[in-house]
Amino acid sequence: MNAPNDLRSLTTPRLDPRPVPPAMVEALKARFGERCSTARAVREQHGRDESPFDVPPPDAVVYALTTEDVAFTVALAQQHGVPVIPFGVGSSLEGHLLAVQGGVSIDLSRMNAVLRVNAEDLTATVEAGVTRKQLNEAIRHEGLFFPIDPGADATLGGMAATRASGTNAVRYATMRENVLGLAVVTASGEVVRTGSRARKSSAGYDLTRLFVGSEGTLGVMTEITLRLYPLPEAISAAVCHFPDIDAAVRATIQIIQMGVPIARCELLDAHAIRAVNAHDKL
Ligand SMILES: Cc1cc2nc3c(=O)[nH]c(=O)nc-3n(C[C@H](O)[C@H](O)[C@H](O)COP(=O)(O)OP(=O)(O)OC[C@H]3O[C@@H](n4cnc5c(N)ncnc54)[C@H](O)[C@@H]3O)c2cc1C
Incomplete structure (x- = not known):
């Protein structure tokens, strides 16, 4: 492939389609009303990310406002045997959001409340649709910041799901090291909570690390507890030239x-x- 235009025309394989049956669409519309859409434009917007692949759109899109909305949708999808695809803002680069089997896209961008900022212990708990810039705006006056910066103004749910990094990783590492706990809706529609605000716990499996980087395949994260850092007193930057x-x-x-x-x-x-x-x- 020589140019982005060539890449854009790559066809995405359709695998074992599992379309959403009309009864499920009806049940979604009954619960979500206008927050459930089957309009082509909305579906296409949710069937693409920043990758060059064709858009196989999901069959329906729901806009979740609560963990219960997510749990309802996932449980219903399990009952009807169709896939669900969590959606943040669609800034991922590897085709994560393509609905290769159809299914329901769960848009979390409206779950965008900063739930708690604990300045003393340098943590914050947010809903999964909060973006990194929104969080930084909310904590700036406390003299704190959240350093993971993948370039795009991605949601913290999407960043946790893709274990995002960025140029700040040199000092602050990646999402793996900065997510302390999660609320996750698992494939059965059950809500589980992992981790805590404590830096260290040796009780049980480290499920937080299992979900971080799982790219939406193990569950839908609805709440995330993150590590914060003091804003540096001074910042300087340099551009250095090298012969090679x-x-x-x-x-x-x-x-x-x-x-x-x-x-x-x-x-x-x-x-x-x-x-x-x-x-x-x-
Ligand atoms: C210009 C540019 C530069 C970038 N640079 C970097 C970089 O340097 N480093 C880097 O790591 N990334 C980089 N990225 C990629 C991108 O920003 C990340 O992948 C981002 O973390 C995705 O967040 P999102 O909200 O857009 O998620 P989406 O793209 O909407 O979703 C990404 C994946 O996460 C899943 N997902 C989303 N929300 C949830 C949730 N709540 N629970 C479970 N699964 C969920 C989706 O199903 C999908 O599989 C860059 C992107 C752009 C456009």
């Missing part, structure tokens, strides 16, 4: 080994610089 990639990598290794507290690090090679210059007309 090898020199850049060696310098980075030395900086980290010497304990210089860098938070972000990003490498731009000649192709990337050319693209930036072309985009910004520099």
Whole structure:
């Protein structure tokens, strides 16, 4: 494939279709009213992410407002044997949201309340549809921030599901290290709670880590407890030029080994610089 346009035309395989039966659509409409849509445009918007693949849309989209809405939908889907696909804002890059078997997309973007900020123990609990920028806006006045930054203003549910990272990972690691606990609706429609605000617990399996990175396959996360950090007193940035990639990598290794507290690090090679210059007309 040479160009994004070629990639766009890739066809996505349809596997063992399991369409939503009319009785299930009726039950969803009875509960959700206008928050359940079978309109083509809405379905297509929910059947794509930022990947180049064709859109196989889901058969229906529901907008959840509560954990109970999610549990209802998942239990109904189990009863009718159809898939469910949790949806954040659709910024993922690997075709996660394509409804290859049909099914119901559960849009969590309206579950967007910051439920608790515990400034003393540096944690916050949010609904899964809260975006990282929304959380940072809500905690800024406490002198705190949430550092995981995958570029897009993704939901924290989507970020936990994809175990997102970003340029801040150098210092603050990834979602794996920063999710402390979850409320999750499992495939049977049961709500389970994992982890706690405590940094360490040795009781039982570490289910939080099992769900983080599971890409919506093990359950739908509805609440997330996250680790927060103090806003740095000062931030400085530098652009450094290197004769080749090898020199850049060696310098980075030395900086980290010497304990210089860098938070972000990003490498731009000649192709990337050319693209930036072309985009910004520099
Ligand atoms: C310009 C750009 C740069 C990016 N850079 C990075 C980067 O540097 N590092 C990085 O890690 N990612 C990066 N990404 C990818 C993207 O931002 C992440 O995948 C993001 O974490 C997805 O969040 P979302 O809300 O958009 O989720 P969606 O795309 O809506 O969903 C992603 C997956 O998570 C599942 N899901 C969503 N919400 C839930 C939930 N509540 N419970 C269970 N499953 C759920 C979905 O079913 C799907 O499988 C980038 C994306 C863009 C567009």
